[in-house]
Amino acid sequence: MNDKTSYYYPPEDAAKLAGEKKPSRRTKVSDVPAQPSSQPTPRERSRVVPLVAALAVGAVIGGASGAGVAFIFTNPSDGEIISSTSETQGITVNRPDSVTAVTAVAAAVSPSVVTISVSDAMGDGGTGSGVVLSSDGYVLTNNHVVTLDGSLSTPTIQVRDNNGQLFSATVVGTDPTVDLAVIKMDDVSGLQPIEWADSSKLNVGDVTIAMGAPLGLAGTVTTGIISALNRSIQIASTAAPEDSGSMSPDPSDPFDFFNFDLGPGQQLGGGATTSISIPVIQTDAAINPGNSGGALLDASGKLIGINVAIANAGSTDAQSGSIGLGFALPSNLAKRVSNEIIATGKASHGLLGAKVSDAANAEGSTTVGGRLEEISAGGAAEKAGLKVGDVVVRFNGYPVTDGNDLTALVRTSAAGENVTIEIIRDGERKNIAVTLGAFTG
Template identity: 40%
Template sequence: MSDNPFASPNADASRPQGGAGVSSDDTEVIPTQGGSPAPTPAAQQAAPATSPAAPAAPAQPAPAQPVPPVDETAPYTPPLTPASDGTMSTAQPPYDGTGYGAPAPVAPPKEKKGRVGAGAVAGIAAGALLLGLGGGVAGAWAFDEFGSPSASLAMTTGQSVDRPEGSVAAVAAAVMPSVVSIESTMQGGAATGSGFVIQDDGYILTNNHVVDGAQDITVVFSDGSEHSAELIGATADYDLAVIKVDITGLTPLTFADSDEVVVGDATIAVGSPLGLEGTVTTGIVSSMHRPVTAGDTQSQAYIDALQTDAAINPGNSGGPLLNANGEVIGVNSAIATLSGASSETGSIGLGFAIPSNQAQRTAEQLIENGVATYPVIGVQLDGRYTGEGVQVVDSDAGVVADGPADQAGIEPGDVITAIDGRPITQSDELIVAIRAKDAGDEVVLTVQDGDSERDVTVTLGSSNEVTYEETP
């Protein structure tokens, strides 16, 4: 079974579709335009259309149906008439510097396109992908053709691994017992993803979109053993979920400090792409702080992502991205594909992972409470603004009364140009930078008001403590 847009040859790609750029896998797919930035899609509500069960014999996937580009990440825009190019500027939901408010009902598109970048620090948009039958068929094809890849691993054959400490082979041998394949069964199909042990008493971390809507979850370890798992908690805001198997004595992976990661550091990705369990790929950290947005307006994730050229394919979602010491620096979650590429394409060397610091904080919240919150500053941004930085809506609703920004002295109409010294050129850059923090953390915002500029220190609030007004 497989959960990636790169379905194996002759695999049936039919499965429930859910949102922009929907492919037959669980990996977030980010279309690009021939190496140049593609237009950002507008916030639209995506209603999944359930596909019929795929036949046992592999079949060629149906081609994706193109739709006009829409703007998925555009912030608040006042009511206007929809444009002829398909972008929707009417009833765009207002959102704070860290997330959307309640979305206005709009017609759900069959597919939404994303964009990579606006310059060097561009935002990346992707549709939330629901797992379905096509991925399961693709994974089954892989097993029929090649057998279980884990059968050739040292830990399943008893073969000794004698390699220098710190080598990729040594790291792979050490971490493999802690990395799992996840088989999710839901209405209309099944698919696989990846995950890894975070506590010795059975807690496993993965992506939310790997288990979202699953009726049954099965975890497969590197020795081939299978165990039922229960969902402990999940958050679409960070695209993370924690599941648990009834086993003790497991070996959890160690989280590294992702704030210490630098461009050029070695990376090792481990997971089950296309259902091929125990797959190891290598690369480097290609970039830091890539703003990645994934999902529809109902469940939009904002990720201050690590970018890597280690091959990440459908089915790698939820698996660990490791450093050369075998420590977790990220959770593999999204990939970019060339514009117009079919759902059968694979890695083009643009993979994105949720940083380990964010993943660890969120996992702890999910284990403790079953839900996770995210930090906010308590402002709403104006999507009509086209100047430097991003502008707070110039009305009373632009700044939440007595919220973090209000207490710090930010006013409606102010323009935010940087956070902690990092320039801000678009709204999703500000959002992901804030969500990479924790409630209670302090951030320094560079704010312009006319010709004057000032630095404002804001103590971040929690999403469950701030209520936003409707903007006229």
């Protein structure tokens, strides 16, 4: 993976980045045709610039319509109303000799990012994003995108590529434990697969580029940096399996799944709510509802994460937008899970066989970590010699600051994986080798 953290490449390097992709629907910056001009006239532009988005109307259309979605904007000075459409538009490069790294990445990777529309038998639904895994149409996205957060078991799925072509798709397999899913586009070939980065080699401060379809606006590109690594968050979901986490969800937790852009009165998921604990990359790149399942890229255009959640700052507004706290599932996890789903239809997850809590909350505690409260008979923890009261402070080299961290790291490991756990027992640190069991929730 490219370790450079500069926002820009020299013009010749950026142009090279955009042009180094091979043929077969791969996009070169120099090959991107200019789009027919749809810019307002000078008089119109002067009225458009100060416009403030006031209201988004109409559901993002699911099913097979593929129509663009209109959004309403109002001019605060004279009340004039104009509309904007979410119809797919290619990445236009007007100055190939002086493109920035972000422009180059956007042009090169755009064919690997798609918009996913999901609907039920009544035609109600929402949209999300996805990344292309193979030339024949395997696409990775979030489980809550293809199931509308657990409310649909047999969705109608339509995929729109960056050229505006529409394809029907079916679900290959879902993994609600880490909120990932793979779908397969029908009758397609020659797609450009995303290129994977090694998420274990990322640094705080590295450039991030988010691509997807927020509010159904396909082809949207935003940039930022990696704000934090090795973060674990707990998210409420009606799609999550029972006992997917060892701790109860906190109603005041600010982390929510991206919300779909639904019609008036429509809501996601009608079942009981549980929670999942997941490890994430934190970024300040603007991520909004509809970016779910989309790409988080590095400065070389490789996939470092799948966008999954945003912080809502305690807001109860289902359509709250970016506040600079976005989260993505690391690419190494997404790659393992997607490969397993394609091969077998499902993914495996580790099980420690212990109930955990936050060590910092224990009476007289002087350390943070995941404290083992109960050990299951015959489980992985017992077999490894772990005991009640042990405080786990590292898991395979990753820091563990609370019970949520430990749960996330265990669940995102593969069943049967051999891991090393560093514990504190009676004031002494020890490394314990553990072979994880299989989570079957």
